[in-house]
């Protein structure tokens with residue numbers, strides 16, 4: 001019952017990288033793809049026109065947990081779904097809510113049905129079950145839904161990680177069954193991805209991926225990364241599961257990564273990524289350029305008339321100098337966040353475009369070598 005169709009158009013013969021097309025009811029997405037994060041149904045500082053028309057973003061991520069607490073999924077359903085509510089014409093992916101329940105909520109308790117938690121906004125009690133989070137995401141009208149998972153903190157014992165992973169697999173089966181029933185009642189084009197967990201234990205990751213692959217899902221997410229572990233470990237966890245997850249389905253590494261890591265994940269068979277870094281770092285004055293990082297508050301930029309990144313043709317780089325951007329930042333002006341976020345997201349999209357082009361033109365291993373040496377030089 002593949003409803004969101006994924007097509008592999010080119011494969012690198014030397015790595016696990018591939019280029020593909022993900023066809024959704026809200027447009028076709030070229031992969032590998034980076035998805036900007038719109039936690040509250042907005043990418044902070046940018047309008048939907050900036051994102052869709054100017055930057056060419058084809059898919060955004062929004063947070064199930066945050067939108068469930070405020071404004072609430074029933075309001076969003078009444079407003080015609082999330083696409084209409086936020087006036088977003090392209091595809092939307094919503095996460096499971098699991099990560100936020102386990103990281104933001106001061107109180108949460110795992111029960112037989114799911115997880116009970118207190119809202120971080122006002123302390124109210126709520127329950128997420130594998131079934132209810134599917135219903136919430138269907139109320140949003142998300143193109144791609146995530147199954148409820150438990151994201152354990154790092155580090156945890158093997159014993160706890162195993163117990164938690166088994167719970168995530170059980171929840172994924174329940175979510176999948178519920179989702180298929182809902183789709184049978186009212187056919188619509190969505191996809192539900194279960195999430196591979198297992199902390200930093202390759203044996204648990206493999207066991208989890210094997211169990212989830214049996215579900216025959218439309219795609220698979222790899223979660224529990226970027227939780228404070230050393231970076232090589234995150235890549236190792238992706239490697240552990242890559243040959244188990246079906247090659248015909250997209251793989252989504254959740255919450256990664258730094259610009260230099262994007263090609264590393266793609267080399268390990270990842271098709272989709274999301275991260276708050278380009279937008280969050282932009283607001284803090286950390287800009288990613290083709291020559292490395294620029295910390296804009298540094299005094300050396302106060303009379304620097306060059307564009308932020310000479311190799312970038314975004315609105316920020318074609319119109320403004322480093323000196324002006326620094327002035328906006330140190331003055332606390334709102335425009336800084338807008339211009340900086342616009343550039344950083346463009347930088348990520350440009351990197352993904354270069355990666356895709358390298359895969360299709362069979363030069364990805366060379367691209368990867370250059371990216372590695374550039375990142376070593378940048379320290």
Ligand SMILES: [Zn+2]
Nearest residue numbers: 312314317343
């Ligand atoms: Zn730029």
